Amino acid sequence: MSAALAIRPRFSGHETFACRFAWLPKAVRLIARDPLALSDDERAILELGLGKNMVRALRFWLEAFDVASARDGSWALLPFGKMVFGENGLDPYIERVETQWLLHWQLSTAVENPLFAWRHILYRRMRTDFTRSELLAEMRDEGKRLGYDHSDVTLLQHADVFLHSYVGSLSSASPEDALDGPLVDLGLVRRLGRRRGGADRIEPVFALSRIPLADIGSTVVDYAIASFWRARRAGETVITFRDLAYGEGSPGSTLRLEPDDLRDHLERSSGLWSYRLSGDAGNVSSVVIPDPDRLLREVYA
Known part of the structure; x- marks a missing residue:
């Protein structure tokens, strides 16, 4: 295995859904009631009131945030998840901004299986600003350097989930997305107007912020x-x-x-x-x- 392939980033699994504010607390309560229920699509749909793809996305985010994981279909809280969200947890309903920062930290710093878009945007780029088409071209090149050949659709969906996680919906068709993510309030990514991008289109510009x-x-x-x-x-x-x-x-x-x-x-x-x-x-x-x-x-x- 090459040195590049020693890093095994994740490109998908979120089903194109950013995590919603209520998902983690709901899932933790379900795990406490029945550790097997979350692995059964039909039971999880009934218990959580979510569609099948959202249930699958929720399972992805539980692991990505280092809150819980499954073994042989049985879910259990991980140490971080137990301390913050478990019984007598420190902030089980994400009521404090510190919890939002900790969730961002857990999500962004995985060593073995980092989220590809997070790793690229936070640690691999020199410039702080980007458009979606610029990001797509960079991610395509970086993916190939690591030995992957994902489609542009997969890469752009992954990039959009990053953006939805921090700036909310890119479309006014679903404004609730802008309110529902636990990372949106952090202000880590901001919109900077528009500029000409791929295929001579005018695109929104995004930039990473500096945080006091x-x-x-x-x-x-x-x-x-x-x-x-x-x-x-x-x-x-x-x-x-x-x-x-x-x-x-x-x-x-x-x-x-x-x-x-x-x-x-x-x-x-x-x-x-x-x-x-x-x-x-x-x-x-x-x-x-x-x-x-x-x-x-x-x-x-």
Whole structure:
């Protein structure tokens, strides 16, 4: 297997539906009542009041958000899902913006099977702005580089699910989509007007935003640092500031933090992190062993 194919991104499974606000809490309650029901299309349709394709999309999002997974048809909450959504969970109905940021983090930072559009848009592109046709051309090239040959329809549907997740519906035909996604309120993607795109069409322009750390919360950022450290730098006692600010799956790139904001946070958080200037960037060490589970609880303290 080539080095490129060692990364196995996901291109589909969402049935072209972005996750709706009510889906995760509904599914968690169903899993608590009957761990087998969600794997049975007909029972899940009756229990959840969703169509068959939406049920399949919901199963996809449960796994993509690291909330729950199935084994032999039986669903169970994963550690993150149990802590946030389970019985006596920290925020079972997604009432706090911190939960929305944590869901974005879980969705965007999978190591083994990342969502292709998320990985490409957040970590692989140099420019922050794009049209749908520009994104399609890039994703086609990137997919081929990784050894895949998906149709343009599959790639564009996947790109549209990313956009629907953060800016809502691209069409006024279904305005409820713009209100129903748990990630829309984060403001991570904004519309920037229009410009000429593929086939000489005038297209909407989208861009990734920079987010002030105060809008995310320092405890969410600390959780992200510890989670990044455990998932991607396990066993290392020191990591570079550049890794934390710009690396794939990093707090800086995933949460769209300004590097100066992240640096100031590290300097203020002397009980957790030790930041030392080194060359043009700096090195970060952990004052205590990074513990994402403890820091997750502190988000809601």
